[in-house]
Amino acid sequence: MRIELQDVEYRYQVNTPFERLAIHDVNLVIEPGTYTALIGHTGSGKSTILQHLNGLLQPTKGKIQVGDRTIEAGKKEKQLRPIRKKVGIVFQFAEHQLFEETVEKDICFGPINFGVPEADAKLLARDALKQVGLGEEILGKSPFDLSGGQMRRVAIAGVLAMEPEVLVLDEPTAGLDPRGRKEIMDMFYQLHQERGISTVLVTHSMEDAARYADEIVIMHKGTVYQKGSPNEVFSQPEQLVELGLDVPDTVRFQLRLQKEMGVRFDKPCLNIEELAMEIKRVMKWGERS
Ligand SMILES: Nc1ncnc2c1ncn2[C@@H]1O[C@H](COP(=O)(O)OP(=O)(O)OP(=O)(O)O)[C@@H](O)[C@H]1O
Numbered sequence: 001m002r003i004e005l006q007d008v009e010y011r012y013q014v015n016t017p018f019e020r021l022a023i024h025d026v027n028l029v030i031e032p033g034t035y036t037a038l039i040g041h042t043g044s045g046k047s048t049i050l051q052h053l054n055g056l057l058q059p060t061k062g063k064i065q066v067g068d069r070t071i072e073a074g075k076k077e078k079q080l081r082p083i084r085k086k087v088g089i090v091f092q093f094a095e096h097q098l099f100e101e102t103v104e105k106d107i108c109f110g111p112i113n114f115g116v117p118e119a120d121a122k123l124l125a126r127d128a129l130k131q132v133g134l135g136e137e138i139l140g141k142s143p144f145d146l147s148g149g150q151m152r153r154v155a156i157a158g159v160l161a162m163e164p165e166v167l168v169l170d171e172p173t174a175g176l177d178p179r180g181r182k183e184i185m186d187m188f189y190q191l192h193q194e195r196g197i198s199t200v201l202v203t204h205s206m207e208d209a210a211r212y213a214d215e216i217v218i219m220h221k222g223t224v225y226q227k228g229s230p231n232e233v234f235s236q237p238e239q240l241v242e243l244g245l246d247v248p249d250t251v252r253f254q255l256r257l258q259k260e261m262g263v264r265f266d267k268p269c270l271n272i273e274e275l276a277m278e279i280k281r282v283m284k285w286g287e288r289s
Pocket of ligand 1: 012013020021022023040041042043044045046047048049
């Protein structure tokens with residue numbers, strides 16, 4: 001499903017002394033089956049954008065096309081339910097939203113709420129649990145008896161059980177240890193690859209943005225500052241550094257070699273393998289000259 005934001009603006013608490021312009025002039029297209037990473041400082045507007053993708057927030061200016069539906073400033077869109085089903089959001093610390101007595105009931109809650117018969121919802125719950133790497137033996141347990149990492153996975157399973165076409169992830173691994181983080185990020189990537197789920201990830205991790213995304217969107221002061229492939233975005237690392245944003249460790253290492261030893265690289269290296277190859281190439285060139 002294609003999503004397009006056109007000249008979107010959003011103000012919190014309009015017509016109150018606390019009115020705040022959160023995003024403005026946002027133009028963005030999320031093509032079906034793509035993986036987009038949204039990065040930027042705290043307060044740059046990432047979460048506000050995410051909440052527009054499934055109609056949780058309605059723009060105060062501009063419009064959003066989500067599949068065949070349009071959400072427009074000033075117009076009441078009555079049919080938001082289909083959008084909410086198709087665009088699943090995994091919020092930060094998703095486990096805080098668990099509330100049912102059992103894991104099964106929790107995962108079934110969304111599908112049943114959207115009219116799926118209970119028996120079918122239970123099948124969806126089993127499938128979703130498998131997708132997040134958990135076994136059926138926990139279905140009857142209270143979600144609150146699980147470990148933190150398992151609770152997070154159950155909450156994610158609740159979103160997957162709705163069979164979304166677009167998955168929106170707001171720092172889905174916040175607070176997890178490095179191993180748990182990688183497992184969950186790899187899981188989302190696998191879902192994206194195997195099921196063609198469009199994925200929009202908000203992250204502070206440049207490593208994750210570089211590793212998983214086809215397109216990186218950099219937000220700055222409420223609007224899109226830059227967008228492009230990881231190669232395009234990280235080929236001008238100085239710009240990111242100027243904004244006070246991080247770059248992947250491998251790119252930082254290249255910058256350092258460039259600055260301190262005058263080494264010239266052809267491209268930004270987004271992982272260790274690429275960096276090793278590029279250093280090998282540069283060293284061979286050095287031997288020849
Ligand atoms: N409920 C709210 N009421 C008023 N202002 C808000 C509200 N939520 C966010 N804002 C403001 O809107 C702007 C954008 O915030 P937003 O949360 O979208 O940024 P963000 O990039 O997601 O930040 P973070 O990385 O901290 O999650 C900020 O100036 C923020 O203070």
